[in-house]
Amino acid sequence: YQGFIGSSQTMQQVYRTIDSAASSKASIFITGESGTGKEVCAEAIHAASKRGDKPFIAINCAAIPKDLIESELFGHVKGAFTGAANDRQGAAELADGGTLFLDELCEMDLDLQTKLLRFIQTGTFQKVGSSKMKSVDVRFVCATNRDPWKEVQEGR
Secondary structure, X not given: OOOOOOOOHXXXXXXXXXXXXXXXXXXXXXXXXOOOOHHHHHHHXXXXXXXXXXXXXXXXXXXXXXXXXXXXXXXXXXXXOOOOOOOEEOHHHHOOOOEEXXXXXXXXXXXXXXXXXXXXXXXXXXXXXOOOEEEOOOEEEEEEOOOHHHHHHOOO
């Protein structure tokens, strides 16, 4: 089933949950230990959704240096910072019409989480160094191996 192996009752429940999530337009938040298949689950949700023939763009928030993640997510314009020799599309723009998967979301700085929330709510964002708002149609699937409620309680 969509990249998963297994036919146990527990896995059948996972497959039903994926099908239910795929038919919804809601943003999805997946939690689970490292190595449990959160990205495979996100890909399965995307593939089974009406967006399945559109891009699936994955960003691992823990693997990108904190000073570059905003540019990776939203893109940048030429001259926005040292080394920005050209305009560059970010993951948000590349995922237009499809799904943007943000893995290890809890690793993202709170300031950037605030910008991400605005993007999720409005579908608009600004490239780094730009004053123009850009609009895209993206479905969000986010994941973490942390307890999100504990993170909120601890101000992260």
